[in-house]
Amino acid sequence: MENKLIISLSPHIHNGDSVEKNMYGVLIALVPAFIVSLIYFGLGALVVTVTSVIACLFFEWAIGKYIMRRENSTIYDGSAAITGVLLSFNLPSNLPVWIIILGALFAIGVSKMSFGGLGNNPFNPALAGRVFLLLSFPVQMTTWPKIGQLTSYIDAETAATPLSIMKGVIKGAPGYSLDQLPDAFNLFIGNNGGCLGEVSAAALLIGLIYMLMKRIITWHIPGSILITVTVFSGIMYLVNPQIYVSPVTQLLSGGLMLGAIFMATDYVTSPMTNKGMLIYGTCIGLLTVIIRLFGAYPEGMSFAILIMNAFTPLINTYCKPKRFGEVAKKK
């Protein structure tokens, strides 16, 4: 008995938290948005999501086993599945399978595993995959199917999304007017065109509440993004309501909610301190609105997050937590 005692340093207990608990928690939080995507995009949403998840898991497994020669596969930790779901949520529901697989390969292979796997990637893998596809296949990536075609996939009819309408109005392109936009309620529940997972702000907010309750993430990043977008786009709306939409429409359209809640909050690529998270979120909000209003692309969320991912190490270096006793409190 005596010589079998385990000797280790304190602490001798652990709260039982694990990578899996956090990752599967995020996956659960993504379920409402997935259900809404099935309601609006039907078969297309199912095919794209399943393809993306399977491809991401396959590349995680294959690269881990044959290139990195890891003994234990990391596919069960849930991170590759999240990348798969988030990548698919950022794609139109009529995207061909082979393009999705290429996106998954870039997301997992290039932007995650080549840096050493989970924890070492500087950029959000799903977003890197999406931007890779956006730059490589601009046509397929910017034609979104009309909602409600539940049984069609690649053959679905396409239509303009709220964001492309907004951009058209700003650019003064013929045939666009702000009257064509769905109202706030339809934007909120997801009754509008777009990437398959981003359409319903309501479903994404349910996911946010779940993650906050489970303490998977804190409010700092989504909160600062949403507040910044509201304030900045509100100012622009007051400046010129003829061409700029109201902050409510900005918040509820495009990938803003998906990005603010699920993409920007990615553990690995976001800052470590609350102060850092607030700076990071504020900058993402600013960049997103700048790109949406003044840039070439209708949507700026992905670029804004990737740009701020690059600044995360710098933010970590300069934003230190408040040390105990740093400012002696006066009674």
Next chain:
Amino acid sequence: MLKTFSIGGIHPHENKLSAHQPILTAAIPEKAVILLGQHIGAPAKPVVVKGDVVKVGTKIAEANGFVSAAIHSSVSGKVTKIDAIVDASGYAKPAIFIDVEGDEWEETINRTTALVSDCNLTAEEIVKKIAEAGIVGLGGACFPTQVKLCPPPAFKAECLVINAVECEPYLTADHQLMLEHAEEIMVGVCILMKAVKVNKAFIGIENNKQDAIQLMTKVASRYAGINVVPLKVKYPQGGEKQLIDAIISRQVGSGALPISTGAVVQNVGTAFAVYEAVQKNKPLLERVITVTGKSLAKPSNFLARIGTPMKQLIEACGGLPEDTGKIIGGGPMMGKALVNTDVPTVKGSSGILIMTNKESKRGEVRNCIRCSKCVSVCPMGLEPYLLGALAENVDFERMEKEKIMDCIECGSCQFTCPTNRPLLDYCRLGKSKVGTMIRARQAK
């Protein structure tokens, strides 16, 4: 809103299995082993030799320097040898071995249970008596009490803070002591107030000990200047700096002494020991110790003589369970894993925790996923993930800049880490290396 400290903190499962178990007097051991180094500072110098006959309360070793403490025999009998024994640290340390014969006490010790509440001694006399009795901080750090009661002349004590938080999971010794000896503790607190010349004392008790809060508040109302402060349950509230922050909202600066905030912190068990020493002439020779664990038949609180082998206390709780994986001296957050059960109890032994094999193993270590949970729980506002990475990269200069020496080794970071990274191990390594660097610089 209950008071608590301002930065970080965790709330582990409390697991107070032995709560409300009355304090049982443990049997006197057949052989007592009394370590010479039971406190922070120089080990005590033996004043007995092999063959000497000692009584309960006989001084067997004297303080060896300013920061040191006297040690008294906890049993009566014959000194058989002064030799090394493996203590809780895992290293062999010198100790006095006594073969017990009977239970004969020094005549000066008042062994009655009657409350002696009047104390007419001066502050200096009290401090002298405390030093004579070999009292050290009983919260676990074992800092000699008389040193803490005599702050450097540059500082002035403004209030006394009594640590009755017992924030470590499992431990219930202080809780039970308060329930059974509230009056004695109050007298002890009054004596300590007199010793540091303050007229205010705060007793911090966590809110999970409602009965103790009620009883202590009731008793304290009869004493001038003593306030009981209920605190939110949060670990590591029993840390000296955290407790001062929680109770008087002042933070000890980096590298500064806690007295710089005007607070003198003493453990509730120490207050009881001070009462016994000053009012009853009883040196520190026994203490309340929790013996607990999920697999243990009867988790209990014992009043045990110092120098009792831990084995004996575990036997009294129903014996060591078959599936024991780890035996911890102290609580699960900051206690030390013992190498065997022959380790004798010391002044600082607050508990013995038996963990099953399954509970004892650490999880598989993986890459840091930068979830920032360690940063949010660190009560000192440090970045454990960064300190861990720096230690891995052997960059101790940078660790010093990142305030590694502020780490209080509470273990909140490692407790929280979803990738099971040994963050506190890295921090300890860093503290030891940086400490050596600082001393080398000062020596130049």
